[in-house]
Amino acid sequence: MIRLQQLTLMRSTKPLFEQADLTINPGEKVGLIGANGTGKSTLLAMLRDELHPDNGSIDFPKQWRIAHVAQETPALDRAAVDYVIDGDAALRSVENELSLLEAQDGEADGHRIGELHATLADADAYTARSRAEQLLVGLGFSEEQMNRPVASFSGGWRMRLNLAQALMCPSELLLLDEPTNHLDLDAILWLEDWLKRYPGTMIVISHDRDFLDGVTQVIAHIDERKLKRYSGNYSAFERQRAAQLELAQAMLEKQQRKRAHLQSFIDRFKAKATKAKQAQSRVKALARMEELAPLRAAAEFSFEFREPERAPNPLLVLDKVDAGYRGTDGEAKIIVRGINFALQSEQRIGLLGVNGAGKSTFIKTIAGDLPPLHGVSRLGKGLVVGYFAQHQLEMLRPDDSPLMHLMRIAPDVREQELRDFLGSFNFPGEMVKSPIAPFSGGEKARLALALIVWQRPNLLLLDEPTNHLDLETREALTEALAQFDGTLVLVSHDRHLLRATTDEFLIVADGKLSPFDGDLDDYRDWLFKAKAEMAAAATEPSANIEPSTDRKEQKRLEAQERQRQSALRKPLEKRLIKLESEMSDLQNEKLLIETTLADSAIYEASRKDELKQLLDKQVVCHQALGKLEDEWMQLQEALEKIQA
Secondary structure (H helix, E strand, O other): OEEEEEEEEEEOOEEEEEEEEEEEOOOOEEEEEOOOOOOHHHHHHHHOOOOOOOEEEEEOOOOOOEEEOOOOOOOOOOEHHHHHHOOOHHHHHHHHHHHHHHOOOOOOOHHHHHHHHHHHHHOOHHHHHHHHHHHHHHOOOOHHHHOOEHHHOOHHHHHHHHHHHHHHOOOOEEEEEOOOOOOOHHHHHHHHHHHHOOOOEEEEEOOOHHHHHHHOOEEEEEEOOEEEEEEOOHHHHHHHHHHHHHHHHHHHHHHHHHHHHHHHHHHHHOOOHHHHHHHHHHHHHHHHOOOOOOOOOOOOOOOOOOOOOOOOOOOEEEEEEEEEEEOOOOOEEEEEEEEEEEEOOOOEEEEEOOOOOOHHHHHHHHHOOOOOOEEEEEEOOOOOEEEEOOOHHHHOOOOOOHHHHHHHHOOOOOHHHHHHHHHOOOOOHHHHHOOOOOOOHHHHHHHHHHHHHHOOOOEEEEEOOOOOOOHHHHHHHHHHHHOOOOEEEEEOOOHHHHHHHOOEEEEEEOOEEEEEOOOHHHHHHHHHHHHHHHHHHHHOOOOOOOOOOOHHHHHHHHHHHHHHHHHHHHHHHHHHHHHHHHHHHHHHHHHHHHHHHOOHHHHOHHHHHHHHHHHHHHHHHHHHHHHHHHHHHHHHHHHHHHHO
């Protein structure tokens, strides 16, 4: 169990936590959420013992092994697969000691060597390379990449190596800070599946709501320098939070009415001798009344795309196009072949495909960044493209301000109009004229979006636009895209964004572009099947040897197994949904009881019976909630066993 008690931490002059409490039970998977700058990463650093609280305590079993993702990756000549195995530090330590002893020629301690071999067997040392390779395949590495030196990979791929290293480490506590930031959709789906089967306690920070829904069963929310625990996943948290805010608003309004009533009596009768005593008692009552803080107007960010001035139809046509690029030697490297594609006005397309299949290449070809290697690309008259590339932020000029970036594309517009526009994207006051070099990734992403919105595109090409956005800004982008009047082609690992803004899918696979007939759940099944077939192909006998198992029969058996698992899962999933709804209702009822008990009026003698009923109701509510949570945990474990 992890227990945080009366946790207080100051960073410079800013308090991050003030007497915060949180309990996490063994085996729970917790989503840690809160606005940017509230201390999420700092809390993980304290759990790793890299920072220490000013007051309070953090307690969990000392023997627990902690795994986390390193933020730096040295430029090593070591092969990627060996670097991942290094994540199991205890295994490497035993291997090194054994290697030294065996090199001593006759002087070695045979008994100790035997012990070390037994330790290696207990640690599954002989499957370590296989397990590391499976992690790398899941995270999108090819067999060739596994043997490349770490130094040869870009920053994003090195972060994947660090993630694989953390998953390789045997642990009782896994700490993940934005693990999906450098992953595409296929890697996220694999990671989600892996984490569901992780047996230890996990705390994860993420801005991907579908990912949080998939892997968490508890949400810890940092708000007002406190930690509040919510049962259920992120969607359940949203429902409970909305109910609490609504109740808090009602309490605030009730208190304001009561204060106004007391103040009115005081103002009317404080000068009258006959009423002076009563007026004075109300002055004291008013002073004793606890001031409820008004609901913070959550600084919700929102924007909308301006209506396109015109929209050609079709917007563009690709006729027998081969998409790719030319090397420095001028040789053509074709990624996607034979594209026959017409983009119609108001289409909303989500682009699917595994990492490296050619999604970005296809988008760049539409955008005109890459000319077709073969075939013809015809653009509609009046086409205005708004293009957000994966590396869009690198195209911004760090020494220029948001205003200078906008003035570059709108040189004839009054400065005040440009400032007002940037203000709507949360660039207020002097920030609008400050160099963007120190801006956060989210602030730079908002600026890139603002520049696109200003140009009033009728075609939006978005390649992973959410990489640096927090939950609030992602939601703002989702709402803006849902209301966009033009045409959209979207590549994203954010399933919530894809579901909410697109109505058809194309898939890039095997060097071809084709329609995908299904939803994201079907794509997940397709993806896992494709990976299983790739793994099977690697271990199949050579083509000239007849396989021992009939392929059709094997597929039939696999289909039967999927149906069996689905039949087992569905009643459990249905019961889980019902339990989450019941838990949410009980949480709201519990909060209402606690709110009533916090009102001093309930303790008046005339309300003695009402108070007794309320206390009895509180006990019943607490017991019922505990039973539901126990059943929820048991069902989750049953589901995990089925999926395993």
